[in-house]
Each structure stands twice: as C-alpha cells, then as structure tokens.
Amino acid sequence: MFKALLIETEKTQGTLKELSEDELPEGEVTVAVEYSTINYKDGLAISGRPGVVREYPMVPGIDLAGTVEASDSPNWKPGDKVTVNGWELGETRFGGLAQKARVKAEHLTAIPEKFSTYEASAIGTAGYTAMLCVMALEEHGIKKGDEVLVTGAAGGVGSVATAVLSKLGYEVTTSSGRADTEGDYLKQLGATNIIDRAEIAGPPKGPMGKARWQGCVDAVGGDTLATVLTQIKMHGAVAACGLADSPTLNTSVIPFILRAVTLVGINCVYEAPERRELAWKRLAEDLNPDLLKEMSQTVGLEESIGVAEQILEGKVRGRVVVDVNN
Numbered sequence: 001m002f003k004a005l006l007i008e009t010e011k012t013q014g015t016l017k018e019l020s021e022d023e024l025p026e027g028e029v030t031v032a033v034e035y036s037t038i039n040y041k042d043g044l045a046i047s048g049r050p051g052v053v054r055e056y057p058m059v060p061g062i063d064l065a066g067t068v069e070a071s072d073s074p075n076w077k078p079g080d081k082v083t084v085n086g087w088e089l090g091e092t093r094f095g096g097l098a099q100k101a102r103v104k105a106e107h108l109t110a111i112p113e114k115f116s117t118y119e120a121s122a123i124g125t126a127g128y129t130a131m132l133c134v135m136a137l138e139e140h141g142i143k144k145g146d147e148v149l150v151t152g153a154a155g156g157v158g159s160v161a162t163a164v165l166s167k168l169g170y171e172v173t174t175s176s177g178r179a180d181t182e183g184d185y186l187k188q189l190g191a192t193n194i195i196d197r198a199e200i201a202g203p204p205k206g207p208m209g210k211a212r213w214q215g216c217v218d219a220v221g222g223d224t225l226a227t228v229l230t231q232i233k234m235h236g237a238v239a240a241c242g243l244a245d246s247p248t249l250n251t252s253v254i255p256f257i258l259r260a261v262t263l264v265g266i267n268c269v270y271e272a273p274e275r276r277e278l279a280w281k282r283l284a285e286d287l288n289p290d291l292l293k294e295m296s297q298t299v300g301l302e303e304s305i306g307v308a309e310q311i312l313e314g315k316v317r318g319r320v321v322v323d324v325n326n
C-alpha cells in the first residue's frame with residue numbers, strides 16, 4: 001500500500017488515500033516517487049475545477065521525480081533518477097502526487113546529473129516549460145542583450161524564465177501584480193526592471209503601441225498578451241504558454257504584418273522526448289541551481305491540498321515542491 005491524493009469524481013477535491021500497487025495503470029516502469037509539484041493545472045485539478053482531469057478516479061500531479069523501482073524496458077533500470085512532465089499525467093493517467101507511479105517508458109526523462117530529484121522538482125513542469133519558451137525565443141532570433149519581458153513573473157514559469165534569461169545575458173523586465181512585495185525576489189532572480197502588471201493589463205490602446213521588447217515569455221494570456229503584442233519590436237517574438245488571466249485573445253493582425261512579430265505557442269505536455277532532453281540539458285547549463293532555494297517551498301502530500309487554492313489565487317511565489325513521503 002502507498003499514500004496518494006485521489007480525486008474520486010468530477011467536482012470533488014483531492015483527498016489523501018491509501019492505494020495498492022494493483023490500482024496503478026499499465027506501464028513498463030514503476031517509479032518510487034520522491035517529489036511532485038503544484039503547478040497551476042494541479043491547482044485546478046485538486047480543487048475540483050474542470051478542464052484538467054478527464055478520467056475518474058484520478059491521482060493528480062502533472063509531474064514527478066523519483067527513482068526507478070522496477071522496469072520492463074531496456075531503456076531504464078532500477079536506481080535511475082527520472083522525471084515525468086506532462087504526457088497527461090494527472091489528467092488521464094495516475095499522476096505524481098503519490099508515493100508510487102507506473103508510467104510508459106517513453107514518458108520518462110533522465111534527470112541531468114547536475115540536479116538532485118529535489119532540484120528537478122523545484123524546476124518541475126513550470127521550469128521545463130519556461131525553458132521551452134526561452135528556446136522558442138532563441139529560435140526566432142532573440143539574442144543576448146535584447147530586452148525581453150516576462151509576465152506572471154513571480155509565478156512558477158515566470159520565475160524560472162526570469163532566472164534563465166538573465167543568466168543568458170538578456171535585459172529582463174518582469175511584470176508582476178506583486179511588484180511591491182516580490183520586487184527584491186525578482187531582482188535576485190536577475191530582473192533588471194520590474195513593472196506593475198496593471199501597466200500592460202490592457203486591453204490595447206490601439207493596434208500598435210510603442211515598441212518596447214524584442215521578446216516575451218507570457219504566462220498570462222488575455223488582454224495582457226494582446227497589449228504585449230502591440231509593444232513588440234520589429235521581428236520580435238512572444239512565446240505564449242499560459243492563461244493565468246484569461247484564455248481569450250482579442251488582437252489584430254497589425255503587429256504581425258507591420259512589425260513581423262511572431263506569436264509562438266508552447267505546449268509542454270506532448271513535446272518529443274528529444275526536445276525534452278534538450279530542454280533539461282539547457283536547464284542544467286543555463287539555470288543557476290542556487291536560485292532554486294529562493295524559488296521553492298516544500299510541503300507534504302496532505303498540505304498540498306491547501307496550496308491548490310493558493311496557486312489559483314495567484315498567491316504562490318515561484319515553485320511548490322511536494323515531498324510525497326511526508
């Protein structure tokens with residue numbers, strides 16, 4: 001038997017239960033989970049909101065990090081340190097908020113040697129997504145020294161994006177609704193400039209605004225994204241990964257046709273294994289692991305239920321690691 005959070009039916013919250021290994025789904029690899037994390041999507045799932053969990057009962061947790069316990073795959077052996085991000089974990093497959101998980105071999109990524117399982121979780125799905133956003137900006141010509149904007153900066157994606165972009169030598173402006181309380185934190189991550197999110201909360205004042213940023217990592221969506229698009233410089237790009245404000249985007253084609261702006265969509269859930277490996281390799285190179293201590297707090301499995309509401313209210317700073325054995 002092992003401990004897990006379980007969401008039993010639609011609209012019910014996650015509760016702590018004991019499960020047996022027989023209840024785990026099919027898969028080649030059994031993982032002794034050490035840590036999972038609370039991402040925005042986990043907040044929705046655990047609190048019984050719609051849109052994330054598609055099968056019941058479900059163990060939530062869109063990511064996990066731990067050690068391979070048993071494997072029928074030649075690619076993984078007991079003792080390997082692994083992580084899973086996405087692949088419908090906590091949506092259609094039992095997720096990481098449990099002491100054990102059974103997963104498909106192709107869904108595992110090796111944790112880079114530089115990181116412990118704890119550090120891999122402090123990065124987690126939010127941090128891996130932040131790296132995918134940075135890679136997308138680079139692939140669209142944004143380069144060292146350019147001015148870039150990170151929205152939702154004090155959240156999980158925003159914190160890691162800020163830390164990586166500043167280490168890479170970009171001039172990072174962070175937008176936050178908590179600029180007054182989290183300003184020092186964002187500066188510690190490397191932000192050179194901090195703006196109040198109200199400044200870009202939109203709707204846009206017109207089809208084109210003053211060109212301010214060469215690139216943007218946007219975790220917020222809605223009118224913020226619409227406004228940011230009007231402020232991107234010639235040949236700039238926005239990596240859009242989130243909807244912390246809204247999924248609705250009311251914009252015009254003007255930024256695309258007059259400033260050749262690119263809007264790049266990011267979906268971490270189904271990224272190919274090779275790109276995941278690359279993102280994790282890049283995180284090992286381009287993220288200062290010392291900053292993970294600043295960015296993360298640790299809670300126990302049962303405590304994570306309370307954090308679900310906090311993340312939906314935008315009250316969580318950085319990342320929340322869940323020690324599933326506590």
Ligand SMILES: NC(=O)c1ccc[n+]([C@@H]2O[C@H](COP(=O)([O-])OP(=O)(O)OC[C@H]3O[C@@H](n4cnc5c(N)ncnc54)[C@H](OP(=O)(O)O)[C@@H]3O)[C@@H](O)[C@H]2O)c1
Pocket residue numbers: 038039040041125126129151152153154155156157158175176177178197219220224240241242243244245266267268269311312313314315316318
């Ligand atoms: N596409 C993908 O593959 C992918 C992967 C991971 C995450 N996501 C999405 O990315 C977003 C961020 O995820 P996360 O885990 O970093 O969540 P998070 O830790 O809750 O961060 C979101 C941040 O957005 C800001 N925010 C919250 N409500 C807002 C509002 N109404 N208007 C403007 N800003 C608001 C807050 O930052 P400030 O207080 O600093 O303003 C908050 O901390 C979520 O929408 C999540 O679903 C997508």
